Amino acid sequence: MVDQQVCQQSGSTHFHLQQQQAYVLSPDSAGYIDSIVRPFDYAQAAGFWGVAFTTIVTLWLVARSAGAVIGVLRRGL
Structure with a gap:
């Protein structure tokens, strides 16, 4: 009932x-x-x-190259 006292109805x-x-x-x-x-x-x-993106691709290429060098060193020159 407090609602009706504070906020009167407007039409329906x-x-x-x-x-x-x-x-x-x-x-x-x-x-x-x-x-x-x-x-x-x-x-x-x-x-x-x-x-x-450039940083990630560069790091991936460096890691891949390092892996290739390590692989060559493991197999022997």
Whole structure:
């Protein structure tokens, strides 16, 4: 009955009180929040991905070459 006292019905629509979680932000944290909410930079992400991919492929090639050299040394020159 408290719902009907606080939120009057509108036509055939009945309203109900509900609790909702919210956060109160201080003005001091506005710069931090704004820096997090920046749009995603696809060009920068592509650059990071390219560097990471090149690094992995280079390490794989070095390891493969080292394995080939060790294999030759095991079999004897």
